[in-house]
Amino acid sequence: MPKSPLMICILFSQLIVGEIIGELSFDNRYFFNAGLQEQKKNHTSFSFSPEIFKDDSNKIFHFKAKLRKDSEDSGRDLNDIQELYLINILEDKEIKLGVSKEFWGVTETSHRVDIINQTDFTEGFDGEEKLGQPMIKISLERQWGLLDIYTLLGFRERNFSGNKGRLRLPLSINEKGPLYSSSSKNKRADFAIRWSNYYDDFDIAISHFSGTSREPRFLPSANKINELVPIYEVIDQTGLEIQYLLDGLAIKGEVISRSGQGERFSAATYGFEYTQVGVLQTRIDLGWVVEFNHDDRLESSPFVLGTRFSFNDIYDSQILSGFIVNDKSKELGFLLEASRRIGECCMLSLEGIYFDDTDEDNGQKKLFQAFKDDDFLRAEFIYYL
Amino acid sequence: MEVLSNLIIKQFFVFTMCMILVCIAGDLSANKGLEIAILSDKNNDGFIDSSSTMTMNLINKRGDVVTRKLRFKRLEVPTDGDKSIAIFESPRDVKGVAILSYAHKVEADDQWLYLPALKRVKRIASKNKSGPFLGSEFSFEDFSFQEVEKYEYLYIDEEIYLNNPCYVIERKPLDPYSGYTKQLVWIDKENYLVQKIHHFDRKSFHLKTQLFKDYRKYDGFFWQPHEIEMINHQNGKKSILIFDDVKLKSGFTDRDFSQNSLKRSR
Numbered sequence: 001m002p003k004s005p006l007m008i009c010i011l012f013s014q015l016i017v018g019e020i021i022g023e024l025s026f027d028n029r030y031f032f033n034a035g036l037q038e039q040k041k042n043h044t045s046f047s048f049s050p051e052i053f054k055d056d057s058n059k060i061f062h063f064k065a066k067l068r069k070d071s072e073d074s075g076r077d078l079n080d081i082q083e084l085y086l087i088n089i090l091e092d093k094e095i096k097l098g099v100s101k102e103f104w105g106v107t108e109t110s111h112r113v114d115i116i117n118q119t120d121f122t123e124g125f126d127g128e129e130k131l132g133q134p135m136i137k138i139s140l141e142r143q144w145g146l147l148d149i150y151t152l153l154g155f156r157e158r159n160f161s162g163n164k165g166r167l168r169l170p171l172s173i174n175e176k177g178p179l180y181s182s183s184s185k186n187k188r189a190d191f192a193i194r195w196s197n198y199y200d201d202f203d204i205a206i207s208h209f210s211g212t213s214r215e216p217r218f219l220p221s222a223n224k225i226n227e228l229v230p231i232y233e234v235i236d237q238t239g240l241e242i243q244y245l246l247d248g249l250a251i252k253g254e255v256i257s258r259s260g261q262g263e264r265f266s267a268a269t270y271g272f273e274y275t276q277v278g279v280l281q282t283r284i285d286l287g288w289v290v291e292f293n294h295d296d297r298l299e300s301s302p303f304v305l306g307t308r309f310s311f312n313d314i315y316d317s318q319i320l321s322g323f324i325v326n327d328k329s330k331e332l333g334f335l336l337e338a339s340r341r342i343g344e345c346c347m348l349s350l351e352g353i354y355f356d357d358t359d360e361d362n363g364q365k366k367l368f369q370a371f372k373d374d375d376f377l378r379a380e381f382i383y384y385l
Numbered sequence: 386m387e388v389l390s391n392l393i394i395k396q397f398f399v400f401t402m403c404m405i406l407v408c409i410a411g412d413l414s415a416n417k418g419l420e421i422a423i424l425s426d427k428n429n430d431g432f433i434d435s436s437s438t439m440t441m442n443l444i445n446k447r448g449d450v451v452t453r454k455l456r457f458k459r460l461e462v463p464t465d466g467d468k469s470i471a472i473f474e475s476p477r478d479v480k481g482v483a484i485l486s487y488a489h490k491v492e493a494d495d496q497w498l499y500l501p502a503l504k505r506v507k508r509i510a511s512k513n514k515s516g517p518f519l520g521s522e523f524s525f526e527d528f529s530f531q532e533v534e535k536y537e538y539l540y541i542d543e544e545i546y547l548n549n550p551c552y553v554i555e556r557k558p559l560d561p562y563s564g565y566t567k568q569l570v571w572i573d574k575e576n577y578l579v580q581k582i583h584h585f586d587r588k589s590f591h592l593k594t595q596l597f598k599d600y601r602k603y604d605g606f607f608w609q610p611h612e613i614e615m616i617n618h619q620n621g622k623k624s625i626l627i628f629d630d631v632k633l634k635s636g637f638t639d640r641d642f643s644q645n646s647l648k649r650s651r
Contacts (some may be wrong), residue, residue, distance in 0.1 A: 103505040248512040277516040312517040344476045384477035
């Protein structure tokens with residue numbers, strides 16, 4: 001929330017002229033079992049996101065905040081400024097100043113290259129919920145493509161579920177005292193650059209990030225047993241994104257190479273996306289996503305199959321399903337989500353997640369071991385103001 | 386014997402002549418169809434750029450109406466197809482979603498989708514164009530610019546439609562990904578404006594009828610229909626698109642139609 005009088009002044013001046021909208025959301029998760037750490041079965045949360053937008057053709061102002069309150073887990077409470085920026089469009093460049101979110105990447109199920117913003121892991125484990133990042137961004141659009149140059153001012157720590165929260169790791173995480181490899185800790189200015197362009201049906205982007213890793217490693221706590229301390233190290237990460245459209249088939253991949261967290265390593269996600277328009281002589285579209293993962297740090301290479309039925313009705317009804325299969329441990333995760341619009345004001349989505357809790361020990365590290373009692377149903381209702 | 390062979394030769398000669406005449410006539414009617422299509426397409430040449438708001442009313446069999454609102458911007462590209470951006474205003478859950486299209490004369494259009502919640506610009510396959518647009522009876526294809534080069538033409542007839550003398554031409558999409566096998570197009574003889582289209586689906590069934598109404602002239606030459614109605618004969622539903630706040634020459638540039646500009650649309 002705004003702290004300085006200047007920010008409040010800016011907000012109020014925009015209140016008079018900008019467009020104000022908002023979102024209220026109610027979210028209930030029901031877990032079939034008590035947690036491994038005796039967490040409760042029912043978790044409810046409310047969130048509110050006010051938003052102001054003003055477009056003066058070559059000056060743009062955007063403000064969006066997100067406030068969340070959880071019934072069980074204070075680690076899931078959130079007061080975050082997602083957007084608070086001004087864009088100034090000049091003759092030969094564009095300058096964005098303030099807090100914002102920036103997405104990099106082409107794949108659907110896992111985002112390797114995306115690194116500007118910190119992830120809010122308490123919202124969902126797809127890693128798509130982000131925290132606002134203060135920045136100065138300069139964009140140059142030329143014949144040879146788009147070049148974005150970022151100075152990232154200050155660091156946001158990753159959000160984790162608290163001890164009473166779900167889903168969580170078996171050990172608790174000390175979020176109050178994270179360690180940094182840089183002496184400037186969370187005040188370090190980080191830098192990033194990304195070039196992107198497209199040539200007919202081929203899209204490409206190359207990026208580099210130099211700064212505090214958004215993804216921490218963990219050390220055992222010196223003071224407390226069963227506690228982990230996140231350590232945020234300074235890394236260099238180079239990323240490549242490519243996508244090729246072969247008729248209706250999108251072939252895509254992202255790969256990164258990172259140094260600064262022990263040995264240099266690579267990680268990649270690659271696969272296909274295809275949409276069948278009007279399946280079985282109906283107006284329903286069926287989208288397919290197949291993605292493979294590789295990470296030098298992991299033994300296993302999970303594979304994901306996703307489908308999306310879009311009913312193309314006035315309610316925008318959709319049914320989404322996803323399988324994740326861990327090749328080595330033979331574990332399976334399954335997600336089913338159905339959503340539709342209600343009236344003109346609201347959205348309802350129902351989601352179920354199941355982790356295959358095979359106790360069979362085949363000597364492989366398990367990805368979902370910590371979540372084996374965390375199968376749940378979720379209902380989310382959003383009201384748009 | 387000789388008489389008989391003479392008769393055969395004569396018959397053959399007459400048959401060949403007939404075939405040639407049929408071919409020439411076919412060629413002529415193809416040419417005439419193309420000529421009318423070109424004149425109709427030329428109509429709005431030189432508009433430079435345009436913008437408007439769109440209200441789309443989706444009406445079901447019982448007559449229940451739901452409304453969607455969009456903003457639309459278009460930039461003329463003289464040597465290729467036009468560039469355009471459609472930004473969704475309502476319903477609220479899709480507010481800020483935007484579609485950027487670069488139409489091309491022959492090859493497939495380029496398209497990008499902007500998802501404001503993720504702040505993601507996603508390249509999409511324009512081949513998936515036969516699907517419904519925003520749950521309406523319009524398909525993505527009906528929304529894209531219908532470049533002359535994308536069809537094969539045939540002149541059919543003249544017909545009076547709503548007191549307007551019209552040419553009726555048939556066009557067949559050359560793109561195998563089109564949802565239509567053919568379209569019958571009514572174009573008025575006075576101003577060469579499209580008045581009506583019958584869309585035939587892949588089974589050559591008359592699937593939809595599209596009506597263009599309330600044409601108004603801007604800057605002395607640019608004709609904009611202020612209402613386009615699409616009736617689906619299969620499911621009994623219809624969608625009505627109403628254009629407002631039409632403006633020409635706002636001074637848009639290529640920068641207003643880039644992938645980067647999508648991120649500024651909301």
